Amino acid sequence: MTEKAEAQIIKKTFPITGMSCAACASSVGSTLKSTKGVQDADVNFATHTAWATFNPDEVSLADLKSALQGVGYDAIMEEDNVAEKQEEAQIAQFLEVKRSLIGSAILSIPVFIFGMFFMSWEIGQYISLPLSAVVLFYFGGHFFKGAWKQAQHGKANMDTLVALSTGIAFALSIFNTFYPEFWLQRGLEAHVYYEAAVVIITFISLGKYLEEKAKTNTSSALKKLIGLQPKTLIVLINGSEEEIPIGSVKVGYEILVKPGDKIPVDGTVESGDSYVNESMITGEPVPAQKLAGAKVFAGTINQKGSFTFKAEKVGGDTLLASIIERVKEAQGSKAPVQKLVDKIAGIFVPTVIGIAILTFVLWQIFGGENSLTQGMLSAITVLVIACPCALGLATPTAIMVGVGKGAENNMLIRDAESLEKAYQTNAIILDKTGTITEGQPSVVNEKWFSEETSLKSILFHIESKSEHPLAEAVLKQLKSAELSKISIQSFESISGRGVKAKYDDQNYFVGNFAWMQEQNLKTSDEVLITADEWESKGQTVIYFADEKQILAIIGIADKIKENAKLSIEQLQNRGMEVYMLTGDAEKTAQAVANVVGIKNVKAHLMPSDKSDFVKELQAKGKVVAMVGDGINDSEALAQADVSIAMGKGSDIAIDVAKMTLIGSDLENLPKAFHLSQLTIRGIKQNLFWAFIYNIIGIPLAAGLLYPFTGFLLNPMIAGAAMAFSSVSVVLNSLRLKGMKL
Template structure:
């Protein structure tokens, strides 16, 4: 088929709630006439479809509508549509959870403390109908979808147990004489059904909240690109929307503005903050012929450049696209409870049916009564309240414990996976180091700093980014600025000025040489030593000679070395990635005890590095703080952002360290281990009651001592398992991480 006849389009999908839904959408679309391929991105609730002229978006939407899903096809801004859809979904789940909780509270109070109050069961019936069949309808819908595909998950177990508990209670409410005539008490279980719906809804709400953060990260990345730009035409300057810019256009960028698209400088010079690409805190000097990139920030000078890449081909657009792909490429982990439920549901159903059959065959005169009671008791005692609480209660306590220790966890999956991490990648700038240039060394040639006020005056007027570090240092040391007689900026070298008839300067080695000055052997070796220690050397002097030499460095955090040592002791490999030069990278790596590192890496290089380690079977955690880390953070199994970093890094990452103390990373892994152990213990408590209770509920003791488990006692046993789970989760609060 002619490739020009094939269209590729991305649509937001409505109605998806789980991995099985994503699989269903993909399958239906793939088998629709005219569709060549369909790929669902569950993280962003979108599907990319390739289709020919024999079909169209309306027909694709019809195919999905038939099975309960849909496409948003009339949207100009797909990212806005995705965000709106996710926010709408979260608000819907939140509203249903809150109303479920409000209506469940009186049902719970009546069921637990006023169970013999006759009007209580009618009040409970009235309140439970909206909880189950309006606010909780999604569980029944999803369970039906799962059943149609021959699968069972937590929704199946919730729908089955709550539905049976409600129907049994409904029968007992309207026909109590059926049981009273047999000498039995007609108990109702409305509280059991509604409590389950409320608790599981709360867990779904937390999931949707975490998921909605995906779009906010992408929105902030997209927001880095300005909406308009200044075009240079034959008739002067003209402001146009960024969508109208063409390759070859000449664009003006003023101080403080963001570069709108990729290109090359055609006139002017400036310093540009390229931290989003390199992660480095020092802006880069740009002169004619140098490349500039969309989203980077112009500092103090105006310049013009020729557009070379626009739209989706810019580096920023590629970063956005790769973040989306990385977030979607990780298939949602099938929850442990879903795996258990897929076995547990048919097993319990089988036991209940077998119990009914055996009692009908061998029950004697009361065969039907005993068969009905025992089979219902089996289903009630197997009710998944404890199973539903096992994971969310442990995770909620774990998240709370993390927050107390300045570790904010927004994603349950990361908390569950953290203890399995065996490889950690650390960004250098802002993660291992402070991310702020400061004075590391300063040497005065004559041993005193009498002329520091002249140095302060020079650097106060300098546009160079490193000047701020010198000014801050001198002001802290009580130096006072003076008035200079003249001032001149020397492009690419530094600054110079006149004071009391002498020419003073501060800048690099080239400026020193322009004053026909040279370094002595001693000072030359000292400068080289500083450079090997990853210091940027700045020279201060006048026409007569050198006055001082200053070493500026991004300081290593006090906690970095101890944190890296702790990670090594935990058996975790530590790697370092940086956009900085190899000399600086080597120096920092040696100082903190890292053997594996890579320098001069771009954002895409970082995410590729993560993929390579993952392909070797490693569970990778990425720790970063910048926009340039966002791709790698999205790709990693566990993503951790430093608290002082960019909003985008914190949005993409699932764990944020408020204090930016690297020692919180091993603490986060320890917290994960304790939480996962708590989940496993909870699952034990959730099932131990079933292992003991189901055979008793089925009537295994009846031939021995005539004991039959009343469904009400079965309900109490179920409640006890829930209490055990909650109590065990709360134990984590007292643990040290």
């Protein structure tokens, strides 16, 4: 290819509308690839987008759009507001499916009653006819349109089988309603099958409604991640403040951050002193102190102080933008569990049609006197009995019951894929803070070396003036004590050390051990031994002293959840490899791991490190579950095969995750995997019975036993058998309700 030709080739990514199954995605992909001028194309069903590389001199975007419309789909090619238009299309599709479901369900009820309980009532047939026509060709019209467009291109999907089975049953019913004598003269009854046709439409519409309902929320996590970045920021130009849009900021700008502001881009602090809440990046609950030279990241939140920093990474180069992109990439790589059923349906549909035609031909050859009548009835019976209802209901009914069972046990489950993958999981990653631990620093130990009652009041009022994050934990602990009101005479905060205050002409000090050493205070062996013991358990030790000696030490830690150790033990007993990942220090991480019995620990990790570790395990053939609660876990959650968020975690983690444990109790984690096992077992049983039903039913419908026993399956019996197959699948799914997790 010449350089000129290479320069002409462009790549375009665009949203696709109208896809309802993995077979649809395959159809869109093959349509794009077969369009003249397109070199390559692929479709991402999870994100409802497609990309194509093509020569614009040979094919335009309008041509691609037209080609897709020809097979029943559409594409959003506009340059502006593509995301908004895609969302509008998804909402419109959801409302249309909901309207069709409600309408078909309401009209199907009287038709079902007439067909099942008043089948011989002639007037009931004339009432059922118009009601059925509305259900099939108005509320279910999209099935017939889809089947027709697929047929025009030599393709078939679930729409094809739905349209054929319901259309032929309806056509035969009309014939039998107006010309019953055709069958009566031949000694046969003229049955109608309106109820079979409308029930099929209603059940399939229910499945499509559940699918569309899930699709409308697919992009909410990314929207919230994008929302972490402020729309405007303050830059310093020649010493004066100027507010500019986020899109106008450039590398090298000096940016001012005030208390409570979100940091707009990545950079390095130049002046000022503050604490920044970086929990969305590190997952740690304690805000990080930022002095000159410290790194800051977009999306993190400044606390009480102000500072200026120099912009180093802006736009798509920031850490937040990287997280957004990686979440999008990981989410898009997922394949829905329904893909298997759609593939089977793609083979099932032409096979059933072929069997129906073959049945009619064989009856004409070997049928004898009534070959035309019996051949026609047998062919129709094959199509009626081979309805995809049982196959279509096998997965959604089990999932519906499984999800309901999960909700009863404080587990919110998003889709079938997560349940399927949970069943296969053999490696599980747990975030530390907020997952294994409570996620809130609190006082776990305190030891006083003086019995003077006023000391707790003095410490309380000193800490109430401190901006240090750990001061909150001390205040919460002391609130339960009997405190007297006192007035602190002076207060001074020393960055990186602690605070100094004066009360009743006496100096008091609160801070770390280095701060105590600088005061040349008397330190007993008891203080040193106790502090060392607490630190070995991952606790941060705060010292309280006067001008002479240390008065008290306080151990602050993020408490381990009550059921964490038992839950982790249960996961290990299921044969899972358990890992703990954290952005915290190695010593603290190892201390927590030792308590809960985890041997595999990785500390000092950034969000991308967690995601990379998930990929590393997946590359080894592991099916990986990730459990987290923070924005910093969202990349790893999106990358994992099974993503589980703690209910008290961030909205982003909950949106990205496919499962959420309400209340953040780890006790529910082993239950989630047991629920997955029970649900997938139910799905497999349902699919087994759906196929067995067709394997036995279709040959009987074709008349296999007629030469030996004279038995010929009546289409009405076939309709009842079809209904029973659906009911049996539902009943089997409902068994899960009574099972204990």
